[in-house]
Amino acid sequence: MELKIPEHIKNLIPYEPGKPLEELERELGIKNSIKLASNENPIGPSPEALRAIEKILPNIHRYPDGSGFYLKKTIAEYFNLRPQNIILGNGSNEIIELSVRTFLNPGDEIVMADQSFIVYQIVTQSANCKGIIVPLRDFTHDLDRMADAVTEKTRMVFISNPNNPTGTAVGTKDVERFMGRLRDDIVVIFDEAYYEYVERKDFPDTLKYVREGKNVIVLRTFSKIYGMAGLRIGYGFARDKLVGYMNRVRQPFNVNSLAQIGAVAALKDKSHLEGSREVNRKGKEYLYGEFKKLGLNYVSTEANFILVKAGNGRKIYNRLLKKGVIIRSLDGYKFPDYIRVTIGLPDENKRFIEALKEKI
Ligand SMILES: Cc1ncc(COP(=O)(O)O)c(C=O)c1O
Incomplete structure (x- = not known):
């Protein structure tokens, strides 16, 4: 028998979780991918x-x-x-x-x-x-x-x-x-x-x-x-x-x-907090500099991620994904020409920029 689901529940658009990293790598045939998509601390826990x-x-x-x-x-x-x-x-x-x-x-x-x-x-x-x-x-x-x-x-x-x-x-x-x-x-x-x-x-x-x-x-x-x-x-x-x-x-x-x-x-653990802040501060400066060199507009951030106007976000997401760099496209947020990247470790930021450049 059909259940009577309340209309407001029926119309809910579910939050789309990403696939597990291992599964993505298996599907794409890649290894050592980096996740700069969920605003996590790249250093890890204290x-x-x-x-x-x-x-x-x-x-x-x-x-x-x-x-x-x-x-x-x-x-x-x-x-x-x-x-x-x-x-x-x-x-x-x-x-x-x-x-x-x-x-x-x-x-x-x-x-x-x-x-x-x-x-x-x-x-x-x-x-x-x-x-x-x-x-x-x-x-x-x-x-x-x-x-x-x-x-x-x-x-x-x-x-x-x-x-x-x-x-x-x-x-x-x-x-x-x-x-x-x-x-x-x-x-x-x-x-x-x-x-x-x-x-x-x-x-x-x-x-x-x-x-x-x-x-x-x-x-x-x-x-x-x-x-x-x-x-x-x-x-x-x-x-x-x-x-x-x-x-x-x-x-x-x-x-x-x-x-x-x-x-x-x-x-x-104050030193973990301070260290994390420092990594973020330095990563932010590096990424700002690289975006400027590439002529890309970005929104100055007070957090650990940056919104960048990089072109068709969905396409960039897919292209970077194949290179093992996972970022966020924001079409769901009505920012189709933007991507959101979490500030990572220095090597991760560099790899993201290299992958982004290949696209440009
Ligand atoms: C603005 C904002 N609030 C809350 C959360 C949820 O964080 P939590 O992991 O504590 O549920 C997030 C996570 O992305 C967030 O961006």
Whole structure:
């Protein structure tokens, strides 16, 4: 018998995961390919995190600590907040979904930028909410237009800062003006997955809003600079009451024990963090220089990836793929003439540029 699938689920366009690297290599008959497609840390995880994880491997027959006690304590001390202000997730992705499921009713509106992290739109539709999509301005969130787009049905706003896939960030002044214009019964999500890479000096201190008791959720992750994307762990800051409601909806053991122990160690490993930043900074300068030599326009980034206007992105993706260099084409993001490349290790960046040149 045919199931009656809800319309908003039937119409969902699934997120397309890439094929496993080994499978791609087998299909294309290539070896030693490099992946510059998912904004992962090319250095890998902190050795301290690996050591801590190895130590507890024999204990994985036990359920993880459902309260994330030690990790929340560590994060709270690091950012000078209280454990009650912290929510842990199976990647920050889970907290995005948790926020919508906790605070919204079907039919409520969520304001978000057009070319931003695609998961916002998927989560919005799967909760049968309505996305109000606002175009970017100069590849950047247009916070004035986003504030204009708010109606009495609006209950949430997503701001990816820095923005994936453009790498741009909004600054303190714009965020302050935006917050000043917003009704206080709207939850603002600042998704700061790339926070640790940001270099601009006027990047907003959004934890301030949490401390002031505003309806703000700040999202961070261990998937990017901390190099633990495969473990799935992210965290969010919000005032106690919001965290309390999200904890009612959250699955009791959503964050596994290896992720929790690894994250505690990773957060304390300052040299891994600094080293990762340095590799990114140098890689960025190298790539900017090469793009300039090639006469390619790029968008200055505050993250660990660069949006480059390189021509037909789908074609370039396929051509580079055959050379074992995996990047992102952005036709799905309505940037058909662009590619997004994750900043890699020096050798990887060089190999990407060589492969790109062959195309030009
Ligand atoms: C803007 C943004 N937010 C969130 C995430 C998800 O990260 P996580 O691995 O913590 O779920 C990503 C990952 O690509 C991202 O680009």
